[in-house]
Amino acid sequence: VAARATGESNLVDVRRARREFMDATGKFEEDEPWFEQRMALFLEWFVLDRIGPDEMTPAERFLVEKLDTLEGREPQIYRELTSTQRSLYRIERWYSGRIELTDMIGGGLWSVSQDEPMVGLQKGDLIDVRIVPFKGELFLGRAMILHPRVAIEDIQNVLIEAHKLGLLGFTLVDLLASQRLRFEHYRHIKVKHIYCLPEEWRRRGLGAGG
Numbered sequence: 001v002a003a004r005a006t007g008e009s010n011l012v013d014v015r016r017a018r019r020e021f022m023d024a025t026g027k028f029e030e031d032e033p034w035f036e037q038r039m040a041l042f043l044e045w046f047v048l049d050r051i052g053p054d055e056m057t058p059a060e061r062f063l064v065e066k067l068d069t070l071e072g073r074e075p076q077i078y079r080e081l082t083s084t085q086r087s088l089y090r091i092e093r094w095y096s097g098r099i100e101l102t103d104m105i106g107g108g109l110w111s112v113s114q115d116e117p118m119v120g121l122q123k124g125d126l127i128d129v130r131i132v133p134f135k136g137e138l139f140l141g142r143a144m145i146l147h148p149r150v151a152i153e154d155i156q157n158v159l160i161e162a163h164k165l166g167l168l169g170f171t172l173v174d175l176l177a178s179q180r181l182r183f184e185h186y187r188h189i190k191v192k193h194i195y196c197l198p199e200e201w202r203r204r205g206l207g208a209g210g
Helices: 008-025 035-048 058-069 074-083 149-164 171-185 199-209
Strands: 085-095 098-103 109-113 126-134 137-146
Touching: 008 035, 008 171, 035 058, 035 074, 035 085, 035 126, 035 137, 058 074, 074 126, 085 171, 126 171, 149 171, 149 199
Parallel strands: 109 137
Antiparallel strands: 085 098, 085 126, 098 109, 126 137
């Protein structure tokens, strides 16, 4: 699906999409240590989330165009790709080959297949990741952002304020992703001044409320 969506005939749209993604989640360059991580996140977003002029994502378009040629369980497998969910999740625990996550934006507790605890992660961490259904099971996507532990309290405050203003939507995941890059670039700035709800968001929420 990704190879088809990012093929030579679609390069102009891919470049446009990459600009859109960086406008939402922060700009990154090839010589930066997080470049591959961000590109992986972009490719997942482009294939699974970005709506094209035909009101479909590339994954949905692939399913419609290739449905008649798919065999066996393939239709179900590709259909599952159209129902993934990227969000901000809190790690609750590992148990019996699984990881339990709380969706901090959409709500709900998720139990996802994960044989071993992932290196560098621990209970209570906040991660930007995608839950992917596959053959009746749930897995984590390959692209992931680990938010700094020193920012957890400030992130929780952002979520509380956004909820009060009626702004607790999935665009918050992109906002926090952009703030993660700012955290890397501006280590001299206090965390609470990086992970905070922007003034334009506050105005938007107050305007909607009024």
